[in-house]
Amino acid sequence: MSELLKxxxxxxxxxxxxxxxxxxxxxxxxxVKITEGSKERIQQFQGTVIQRKNINTNGxxxxxxxxxxxxxVERIFPIVSPAxxxxxxxxxxxxxRARLFYLRGRQGKAAKIKERVRVKK
Amino acid sequence: MTSIFSADGRNVACTLIEAGPCVVTxxxxxxxxxxxxxxxxxxxxxxxxxxxxxxGHFKKAGTTPKQKVVEFRDFRIEFEGQVDLGKDVIADQxxxxxxxxxxxxxxxxxxxxxxxxxxxxxxxxxxxxGQHNRQRHPGSIGACSWPSRxxxxxxxxxxxxxxxxxxxxLKVLKIYPEKxxxxxxxxxxxxxxxxxxxxx
Numbered sequence: 001m002s003e004l005l006k007x008x009x010x011x012x013x014x015x016x017x018x019x020x021x022x023x024x025x026x027x028x029x030x031x032v033k034i035t036e037g038s039k040e041r042i043q044q045f046q047g048t049v050i051q052r053k054n055i056n057t058n059g060x061x062x063x064x065x066x067x068x069x070x071x072x073v074e075r076i077f078p079i080v081s082p083a084x085x086x087x088x089x090x091x092x093x094x095x096x097r098a099r100l101f102y103l104r105g106r107q108g109k110a111a112k113i114k115e116r117v118r119v120k121k
Numbered sequence: 122m123t124s125i126f127s128a129d130g131r132n133v134a135c136t137l138i139e140a141g142p143c144v145v146t147x148x149x150x151x152x153x154x155x156x157x158x159x160x161x162x163x164x165x166x167x168x169x170x171x172x173x174x175x176x177g178h179f180k181k182a183g184t185t186p187k188q189k190v191v192e193f194r195d196f197r198i199e200f201e202g203q204v205d206l207g208k209d210v211i212a213d214q215x216x217x218x219x220x221x222x223x224x225x226x227x228x229x230x231x232x233x234x235x236x237x238x239x240x241x242x243x244x245x246x247x248x249x250x251g252q253h254n255r256q257r258h259p260g261s262i263g264a265c266s267w268p269s270r271x272x273x274x275x276x277x278x279x280x281x282x283x284x285x286x287x288x289x290x291l292k293v294l295k296i297y298p299e300k301x302x303x304x305x306x307x308x309x310x311x312x313x314x315x316x317x318x319x320x321x
Contacts, residue, residue: 002313004137005123007300012125035130058123082130 009058015080016060024049024100025093025113030064030077031085042085045075048093048113050100065103067111072104092116122308125294135294136309138224140212140319141301145204146182146190159196159204164188164316183207189316213298215321220293222303226310226317231282235259240276286310 022028029046047066054060060079065072077084093113103111124134147160164187168176171186179186184207196204204210216222236242236259244257259278263271288309295304309317 002137004139004300004302007297007302008123008125008137008295008304058125078124078126078132080126081132082126 012058012080015082016056019079019084019087020089022049022062022087022089024051024098025095025116026089027091027093028064029088029090030075031087032077033083033085046090047073047075048100048103050074050103051098065100067107092118125304127294133294133306134308135304135306136291138303138305138309138317138319139301140216140303142209142211144182144184144187145206145208145210146179146184146187147192148204148206149192156194157196158192158194160190160192161210162187162190181206191318193320211298212301212303213296216293216296216303216319218293218296220321221290222293222305223287223289223320224291224305224309224317225285225287225320226315228282228284228286228310229312230280233279234281235278236276239278239281242276 026049027047028049029044032043032045034041034043045064045066047064050063050065052060052062058080061076062079063074063076065074067073092115094116095113100113103113122134122136124132127133141163143161143163145159146162149156149158149160151157162179162182162184166186166188168186171179175190176186231238235257237244237257242257242259245252245255245260248256259276262275262277288307291305291307291309293303293305296302297304303319311317
């Protein structure tokens, strides 16, 4: 990235780093602010992170996939979005690639991701 | 280019432009030149790469050689006091947040392109009814025995891009006065690190 662009993106550094460090394969619960007319409420979207794009830029997004009553639903969130209230990291997954598009073709047990067990030293 | 979120939560694509400091290298007026204009220069340049006549021109204004020299006709009167020879014009003197500016630049060169990309022709339309090798062709370029020639200006394939393009009404979202940076909404013509002219 150009040095000058960093001047702009530096301002959003806090917005990017206020969330826990998650990556693809992890299960997260995303709290999104939704405005309906003048009212504001929080909606939760829980699922597996299948990719993070354009990391460490203002354009960074992540995709969360869940299976809702048999239908796969994916939602893309910009990470600096003011609508993002909170991201809870529920479970860390053990995966071997950065983009988990292979999950789209799988159902049930085949779509399961092993949990990453962290051993304390 | 980058993107920021506006106050109402919208993601806005925007371009960062280094707008200055520009040095006034010449002030033209009606008496001597027949019209009012201000000539601004921007970007450092090595003296060994500058033509001798230009070095003299910059010396007159008391500055180092610059890369780009642009003349602005009828520069606004409100800057009259500030546009003396050799003075700097900086971004937040001219622009305010919320202003709408026009950006002029040279678009990216696309090479030799067909009529579909170059002039927005629709192509032949379908792949059936006997078509097999002319999906993106221009079709007819004129009638037959009259006029028995192709009219001038007929839109055909050729070199595309590299033209002077003006984009109107880009909103100034933010100004960084200490670095002379301007954040405008949308995109501007040309590749990264190219020159653009901003008009208000």
